[in-house]
Amino acid sequence: MSFRILGLTPEQFRPLFAMTDLALKQLGAVRLIADGQRIPCRVSMEHAIPGEEILLLNFEHQPANTPYRAAHAIYVRKGADKTFKVVDTVPELLASRLLSVRAFDGGHMMIEAEVCEGIDAAKMFEQLLANPQTSYLHVHIARRGCYLARVERG
Structure with missing residues (x-):
């Protein structure tokens, strides 16, 4: 079964990059500079480049409105200007992690x-999407629980 992986839309985050650090703090967000660790951007599905400006924020x-309503911390790169969308391909950002x-x-x-x-994510996506009751998937980093991406039928 074909699948499509979707990142978040960048437009919703652009105004945050123009805010002061104090204003971000009031929202529970933090501006950081990528330091070379593998920091996963939820818009581009790419790791942040060392020296790049990123935001760490809570995202719903x-x-x-169900018992599964949820929000968690995510990273977004300032330079991420295009929503990630691919069919039948698992990006390295997902392939390199233990996933939930x-x-x-x-x-x-x-x-x-x-x-x-x-x-093994492609096989898991196909297996879960083969269930006719499944509408979509959410992918999280298994250890920290952070949201990574949405997966739909391709």
Whole structure:
């Protein structure tokens, strides 16, 4: 089964980069400079380049009014100007991590969840999307729980 991985839209984050550090702090966000660690941008699905400006902020990735409504910390690169969208390809950012993959139905209720190595993500996506009740998947970093991406049928 074909799948499509979607990053977040950059437009919702652009105004935050123009804010002062104090204003960001009031929102619970922090401006950082990438230091060479593998910092995953949720817009571009690329690791931040050392020296690049990034924001660490809380993001509501599951806004539906269900028991699974959720928000968690994410990173966004200042230079990320295009939403990541690919079909049947797992980017290195996902492939290089232990993932938690959660399947949701049309009512935004979680119906399945699995953990897999990122190199096995394509098989896991296909397996979970093969369930006709599955509407979409959310992918998280398994160890820290941070949201990474949405996966839909391709």
